[in-house]
Amino acid sequence: MDYDFIIIGGGSAGCVLAARLSEDPAARVLLLEAGGRDRHPFYHLPAGFAKMTKGIGSWGWHTVPQRHMKGMQIRFTQAKVIGGGSSINAQIYTRGNALDYDEWRQLGCEGWGYEDVLPYFRKAEDNDSYDNRYHGKGGPLGVSQPRAPLPICEAYFAAAGQLGIPRNQDMAGETQDGVGYYQLTQRNVRRSSTSIAYLGPARGRPNLTVRTGVQVARIVVENGRAVGAELAGEGIVRASSEVILSSGAIGSPRLLQLSGIGPADELQALGIAPVLDQPEVGANLQDHIDLFTISECTGNHTYDRYAKPHWSAIAGLQYLLTRSGPVASSLFETGGFWYADPDARSPDIQFHLGLGSGIESGVARMPHGGVTLNSAYLRPRSRGTVRLASADPSAAPLIDPNYWEDPHDREMSIRGLKLAQEILRQDALKPFVMAERLPGPEVRTDEDYFNYACANAKTDHHPAGTCRMGADEASVVDVRLRLRGLDGLRIVDASVMPRLVSANTNATTIMIAEKAADMIRADHGGAQ
Incomplete structure (x- = not known):
């Protein structure tokens, strides 16, 4: 036909x-x-x-070694x-x-x-x-408001406010600046x-x-x-x-x-x-690279414990009965937009607050529960490529985002990560956050941050x-x-x-x- x-x-x-x-x-x-x-x-x-x-519903591809990030593959x-x-x-x-x-x-x-x-x-x-x-x-x-926020989300908004970052009720509306709950593609x-x-x-x-x-x-x-x-x-x-x-x-x-x-x-x-x-x-490939900080929590303030089988079963039952709880959460429905470069024409950093640790592939899980704050530089200057490895249609392509080819991207990404760390260190989050575990206190110099990124960066899938x-x-x-x-x-x-x-x-x-x-x-x- x-x-x-x-x-x-x-x-x-x-x-x-x-x-x-x-x-x-x-x-x-x-x-x-x-x-x-x-x-x-x-x-x-x-x-x-x-x-x-972690692999469900995906091709299972990786990038080629990233030459500006010590050969890491993502x-x-x-x-x-x-x-x-x-x-x-x-x-x-x-x-x-x-x-x-x-x-x-x-x-x-x-x-x-x-x-x-x-x-x-x-x-x-x-x-x-x-x-x-x-x-x-x-x-x-x-397009819906989140149904499963936690008290730590409101504390995150307050912590950002202590650094002068305002609350924004609609980040897909008149203005993008500020922190808030993302709307979600849910019904x-x-x-x-x-x-x-x-x-x-x-x-x-x-x-x-x-x-x-x-x-x-x-x-x-x-x-x-x-x-x-x-x-x-x-x-x-x-x-x-x-x-x-x-x-x-x-x-x-x-x-x-x-x-x-x-x-x-x-x-x-x-x-x-x-x-x-x-x-x-296949030229002109652009992507957001993501750096994250993870802090250990003072108690069960995120959804980490529901990774255990018996808690997972309880969460499933809660969702079936009430359409609430951890199963109702995308786990990253809180975030915001702010500036690495104060002179940028609009926000150039995006945050995603992860209500747990080890949520995504390759990210460490905290033994007693944690909270993650991802940071991505939004307007990279680096350009990469998608090329063929062979003429075989079943072969994986050569994906080269060429992250940090332009040193400006590296500088802005690390500034964004430092800002994420600052937010999680504010007094408003003290009742929830015990201590930063990643990058951790031993990461201090620009070289330390670069090495941390080359071991822990991931794509934002964009x-x-x-x-x-x-x-x-x-x-x-x-x-x-x-x-x-x-x-x-x-x-x-x-x-x-x-x-x-x-x-x-x-x-x-x-x-x-x-x-x-x-x-x-x-x-x-x-x-x-």
Whole structure:
């Protein structure tokens, strides 16, 4: 069977596109996802995030050795499940800063300024608290206030206040500055992934076909036009209108290169016949690197004890009966935005308060319970790459975020970590915090901090930029997200961001897909 639209990648963007494009009953839509269905309860329980960075629903990839960080390799969680990142992330609903999008416009991306994209953020939302200029109700995506905060969260706000950092009730609203509770992509205390929120209501449509567990080997190009996708072990499926690539900031450039679209000399060296020489495919990789401080608590002030089997059972029962307690928590629903550089144009540091220790892969657990404060520098200058290790579609790609290539990133990251330490040392947290354990008192000099980072840094899971949107001929896609140099192929995911936004990226990816759906309908004669 042929289709009008083939969407490759059933992640945060792909599910949105499949739902929106199939609203037209005349449009035959095929959604292809390499991962499986999201049946496991961990995909739906808010606290399931703690299992995700340890391998459930992901490809199991790592970065290449980071040459500016003493050769460290970082586990690089990329989703391999329907719903993509929205099925495995910490459900934090942030949008970046308004100036991020105005900067996109200044870079030549007309139609992508803040006022242009704000209606699409609102269109997506079903917000349980706000219906105003910044937020909407009635959209597919559940956006909710946290249901399981702890007293230590309020003490954290007070501690930040002692350093002059204000409380902010809505960090996705008028201003980003300050600390507060993040809104979460949840509805009725369950994860609201794009698989649940968008694809769920659309699944019964006769014009929508959703296939999971399908590996796309390459995009098929004939006479300068993308005409379909070759499925591993199956053959070719064809699209009469468009092939839409939505495999994420790692997966999209990877598949383009496997299809002969990328830097021609590198592809030839791997034995791949170049279809389109496009050096920027897989370039411009940006990501937020995360440093953390962990303090041991004076008592059971976080959710650490629920890692033990009998407490875990109690937590599960509490959630089933009351929709509250540790299972109702994403464990990182408290945080904020502030400044490493006092002269920055908007906050350049993001905090995530972890209600426990050892929550994520590679992070130490405190024997008597702890609290974690993550800090990430939001506007890195370093740029990395996604390249192929071989022509084998099953081989892991070479992911090189090139962290700290620019010394400015290293300086700002360490400033952010020191600020996180200062917050946890304030008097307001004294009843809750016994002592800092990591980095610990022995870490004092800049060299000490660098060595600590090279042993403990992790990704914030926000890769972007590898199929850059722009008005210039060197950009991978134009401002309507159409691949330059080939017809019939569009890219819709975080890879098109010209610059990484100053926050978690999932809400931005959903916005991009909502806007792209309108563009696609307009380009093919449909109503917006």
